Amino acid sequence: MKQNTDFIPFAKPWFNDEEADAAAEVIRSGWLTTGKVTAEFENAVADITSASHALAVNSATAGLHLALEAAGTESGDLVITTPYTFTASAEIIRYTGADPLFVDIEDDSFLISPEGIEAALEKNRRGESRRISAVIPVHTGGCLCDMKTINDIASSASLAVIEDGAHLQPEQDSLSGSSTMLVYSFYATKCIATGEGGMVITDNEEAAARMKLMRFHGFDREAWNRYQSKGKNSWEYDIAAPGFKYNLTDIASSIGLVQLKKAGAMKSRREEIARRYSEAFSDCGFIRLPPAPAQNSWHLYIAGLVPGRLNIDRDEFVFRLGELGIGTSVHYKPLHLMSYYKKRYGFRPEDFPNSLNRFINSFSLPIYPGLTDDDISRIIKAVLDIGTESFRRV
Numbered sequence: 001m002k003q004n005t006d007f008i009p010f011a012k013p014w015f016n017d018e019e020a021d022a023a024a025e026v027i028r029s030g031w032l033t034t035g036k037v038t039a040e041f042e043n044a045v046a047d048i049t050s051a052s053h054a055l056a057v058n059s060a061t062a063g064l065h066l067a068l069e070a071a072g073t074e075s076g077d078l079v080i081t082t083p084y085t086f087t088a089s090a091e092i093i094r095y096t097g098a099d100p101l102f103v104d105i106e107d108d109s110f111l112i113s114p115e116g117i118e119a120a121l122e123k124n125r126r127g128e129s130r131r132i133s134a135v136i137p138v139h140t141g142g143c144l145c146d147m148k149t150i151n152d153i154a155s156s157a158s159l160a161v162i163e164d165g166a167h168l169q170p171e172q173d174s175l176s177g178s179s180t181m182l183v184y185s186f187y188a189t190k191c192i193a194t195g196e197g198g199m200v201i202t203d204n205e206e207a208a209a210r211m212k213l214m215r216f217h218g219f220d221r222e223a224w225n226r227y228q229s230k231g232k233n234s235w236e237y238d239i240a241a242p243g244f245k246y247n248l249t250d251i252a253s254s255i256g257l258v259q260l261k262k263a264g265a266m267k268s269r270r271e272e273i274a275r276r277y278s279e280a281f282s283d284c285g286f287i288r289l290p291p292a293p294a295q296n297s298w299h300l301y302i303a304g305l306v307p308g309r310l311n312i313d314r315d316e317f318v319f320r321l322g323e324l325g326i327g328t329s330v331h332y333k334p335l336h337l338m339s340y341y342k343k344r345y346g347f348r349p350e351d352f353p354n355s356l357n358r359f360i361n362s363f364s365l366p367i368y369p370g371l372t373d374d375d376i377s378r379i380i381k382a383v384l385d386i387g388t389e390s391f392r393r394v
Contacts, residue, residue: 008379010327011189014266014369015255022254034216034247041253042199044260045184049174051201053208055215056253060166060185060198061088062215062246064136065095067181067200070210071160073098073133080120080159081136082112083334083341084355089138089164090335099345101132102336104352109291110140110302110331113354114149121157134160141290141331142167142191142297147176166190167299169263170199178203186252191266191299192259194252218243269369270298273376277301277365280380286310286387288361301367302331303383304358310390317386318363324382329364 026037038056046054057063073079075097081089083102090100101124103116117135124132135154137145147163154161161177166185168174169192175182181204184190186197202208213220218241259266274292281287281303288304305314312320318328334355336347349356365379 007325008327008366008371008375010329010364010366012368012370013188013193014262015193018258019255022258023251026250026254029250032251033249035250037250037257038248038253041248041256041260044257045170045199045201048170048172048260049182049201050172051175051182052203052205053201055200055208055211056248057198057200057215057246058248058252059196059246060164060183060187061092062244063183063198063200064088064162064164065092065244066211066214066246067162067183067202067207068092068096068098068134068136068160069214070181070207071134071162073160077131077133078124079134079136080112080117080132081164082138082355083336083352084110084112084332084358085138085140085164085335086166086332087335087338088166089136090341093136098133100335100341102347102352104354105140105358107354109143110358111143111145112137112150114146114153117150117153121153132157132159134162136162136164138164139166139168141300141302143291143293144168144295147180151177151180166198168297169267169299170201170260171297175201175203180204181207186256186259191270191297192256192263194248194256194259197248197252197256213241214243215246216243217245266369267297269371270367271296273367273371274298274301276376277303277367277380281383284384284387286391287383298367300331301365302362303365304362307361309392310387311392312386312390314361314363317390320386321363321382324386326379326382327366330359330362331364332359334359 042054042056073096077098078101079093079098080101080103082105084105093100101120103112103120106113137150161180163182165182181202184199186192186194188195218239220238220240278289286306286309288306290302321328335341336352
């Protein structure tokens with residue numbers, strides 16, 4: 001195939017002069033770190049999501065760690081999540097000294113199986129009997145897990161629920177339950193991008209207070225409040241707990257505020273791109289379309305090769321797309337295949353068959369608002385051309 005030098009990247013933030021101007025205004029103000037702009041960003045997300053509390057952090061990883069710590073997870077506990085996810089969902093469990101209790105995804109989606117959660121709880125009750133403190137469902141690709149069922153299971157087992165919403169964008173009534181904490185990511189490739197950053201939302205007063213304390217070294221007063229005070233001993237502060245350094249800067253928050261204003265338009269464009277892909281691939285015979293529930297942020301378009309239809313595998317398919325100038329990614333190499341988790345817990349590839357099968361056959365196509373109609377047409381043509389040339393004749 002002839003190589004196309006006009007490369008279409010897999011992901012790219014949708015920025016213009018508005019983000020640059022907002023960041024420049026913060027720089028000119030002389031206050032760069034967490035301050036009034038970050039508070040404004042938090043208030044905006046709380047308003048959009050109808051959450052009682054929104055706490056800005058420097059990454060979704062930080063947010064997940066804060067949430068798990070606030071939920072009371074301790075060393076020796078177990079925390080349920082899925083191996084079909086980015087490493088952050090499980091590594092934050094290890095930060096606390098707890099161990100992940102992996103549950104496979106459903107066979108027809110990318111999402112953790114509620115039946116698998118129930119089975120894991122029952123197996124633990126009958127055998128190991130270690131405390132399971134929380135469950136972390138992952139809204140992979142922007143598809144929502146079955147949170148009603150998961151919340152019901154969690155409530156009956158006294159589990160905290162921490163939603164990994166790194167692939168979601170803040171929307172109305174995002175929280176699925178009063179005890180839930182939900183964590184967004186604002187990483188450079190996400191639906192709302194600030195470069196690095198994240199946000200935890202919750203209606204749980206106690207959890208919010210704990211996360212706010214632990215977010216910045218366990219200080220009882222944040223720097224913005226101390227430096228803006230004029231009274232005697234305005235510098236005074238106390239360390240109430242050994243906290244972390246997880247705060248978000250005003251520069252990043254200023255970008256986030258602009259991105260929030262564009263969120264509706266960006267989501268509509270992602271939906272349009274997903275629709276074009278699915279319409280083009282629906283009858284080709286070799287592409288498995290991703291689930292398309294009504295509530296979907298379309299952070300990712302995870303397509304799959306139908307097993308046995310082509311005489312090339314997923315890796316070769318992705319390689320050929322790259323030769324044609326199409327950036328792709330793979331979501332996800334399951335964590336039970338990673339060396340750390342294999343060595344520590346003795347996992348075998350076949351332990352989580354649905355996650356393994358998804359990984360072997362899946363790849364992700366570009367889906368971001370900056371793609372032009374010509375870009376989309378070119379991506380579609382490349383996928384169809386490679387598949388048609390490689391179709392297995394029986």
